[in-house]
Amino acid sequence: MSAVIETRGLRKEFVVRKRAGRFRRTRHAIAAVDGVDLRVEAGEMLGYIGPNGAGKSTTLKMLTGVLHPSGGDVRVCGFEPVPQRVRLARGIGVVFGQRSQLWWDLPLRESFDLLRHIYRVPxxxxxxxxxRCRSMLELDPFLDTPVRQLSLGQRMRGEITAALLHGPAVLFLDEPTIGLDVVSKQSVRAFLAEVGARGDTTVVLTTHDLADIQRLCERLVVIDHGRVVHDGTLAALHARYGSRRRVVADLDAPLDRPVAVPGADLESTEGGGARLTYALDQPPGALIAALAQTGVLRDVKIEEPDIEEVVARLYKDR
Incomplete structure (x- = not known):
C-alpha cells in the first residue's frame, strides 16, 4: 500500500440488543461501515460527507486508531491504526469538533508548549x-487567555493549530466549523485552503456545511448506510444528476420570443426579468449575447448549481 491512506473492505459492526419477549433480548449486528474502499494520495484534500448515521465519524475513528475494525484492511501513513496507534499518532493530526486536545485551565500558549514536549518537536x-498559524489564524489577541475563557471560534482556531504543530502528514477534521460565526468560518476556511495549497499535508474533512466542501475540496466521497455512493469531483456529481447553471437577466422589456440557444430553457419571466437554466458543460456567453439582442440588457447574474441541492438528491435516491 503506497497511498497515505488506503482501506480495502473496511467494516465496523456494532451489536445492539432488541426485546424479544418479556425477559429475553436478541443480539443484532448493525454495520455502521460496510465495505469501504478508499485510497488517498499525499497532498490531497478530501471531502468525506454523508447524512447523519452514514458512518463518517466511525470511519475517521478507525483511521485514527480509536476504533478497531470488524473486518477489512486499513493503513494510514504505512501503519495499522490500532496495533501501531502510538507510532501513528506522530504522523497525524486530529480535530473533532466536540472534543478538545487543549488544557482547559491553561493559557493557549502553554497548551501549545506542552504539545511540543509531548511530540518532541525541535x-x-x-x-x-x-x-505561521498565529499569522493566518490571528491567534495573538488570545494566546495568553485560558482555554475555558475562549469563544468557540477562538478555541477551534487553537485546536487546528494544536493539530498541526508537530507537522503531521495527515490532518483529520470532523466538523471543524460547526457552530462558528461567519468571520470565524472565513478565517478557518482561508487557513485550510492555504494548507491544501502547500501540498505537504493530506486533509480529510467531514462536515455537514457543504460550503466548506465547495470552498476547499476537489475530491468528494459520499457515504450512506456505511457504503461509498460517490467518489469523484463535485463536477462529476453535478453531471450525474444533470445540474444546470441559472442565468438571471434584467431587461428593459419582457421577452417577447424564446431565446434560441441550444441547451437553454426559460424557467420564468416577471416584469422585465427572465430566469433561464443552462447546461453546465456550455459557456454562458452565447446565451448572454442572445439575451442582449432581444432588447436592452441592464444586468445579468450567473448562479452556479447549488451543492446542497444535488447532494440532497443523492441522499434521497439512496
Whole structure:
C-alpha cells in the first residue's frame, strides 16, 4: 500500500440488543461501515460527507486508531491504526469538533508548549509552525487567555493549530466549523485552503456545511448506510444528476420570443426579468449575447448549481 491512506473492505459492526419477549433480548449486528474502499494520495484534500448515521465519524475513528475494525484492511501513513496507534499518532493530526486536545485551565500558549514536549518537536520547527498559524489564524489577541475563557471560534482556531504543530502528514477534521460565526468560518476556511495549497499535508474533512466542501475540496466521497455512493469531483456529481447553471437577466422589456440557444430553457419571466437554466458543460456567453439582442440588457447574474441541492438528491435516491 503506497497511498497515505488506503482501506480495502473496511467494516465496523456494532451489536445492539432488541426485546424479544418479556425477559429475553436478541443480539443484532448493525454495520455502521460496510465495505469501504478508499485510497488517498499525499497532498490531497478530501471531502468525506454523508447524512447523519452514514458512518463518517466511525470511519475517521478507525483511521485514527480509536476504533478497531470488524473486518477489512486499513493503513494510514504505512501503519495499522490500532496495533501501531502510538507510532501513528506522530504522523497525524486530529480535530473533532466536540472534543478538545487543549488544557482547559491553561493559557493557549502553554497548551501549545506542552504539545511540543509531548511530540518532541525541535524548538525551531515548533516556533516556525506556530508563527505561521498565529499569522493566518490571528491567534495573538488570545494566546495568553485560558482555554475555558475562549469563544468557540477562538478555541477551534487553537485546536487546528494544536493539530498541526508537530507537522503531521495527515490532518483529520470532523466538523471543524460547526457552530462558528461567519468571520470565524472565513478565517478557518482561508487557513485550510492555504494548507491544501502547500501540498505537504493530506486533509480529510467531514462536515455537514457543504460550503466548506465547495470552498476547499476537489475530491468528494459520499457515504450512506456505511457504503461509498460517490467518489469523484463535485463536477462529476453535478453531471450525474444533470445540474444546470441559472442565468438571471434584467431587461428593459419582457421577452417577447424564446431565446434560441441550444441547451437553454426559460424557467420564468416577471416584469422585465427572465430566469433561464443552462447546461453546465456550455459557456454562458452565447446565451448572454442572445439575451442582449432581444432588447436592452441592464444586468445579468450567473448562479452556479447549488451543492446542497444535488447532494440532497443523492441522499434521497439512496
Amino acid at each position: 524548538p525551531s520547527e515548533h516556533a516556525a509552525r506556530l508563527a
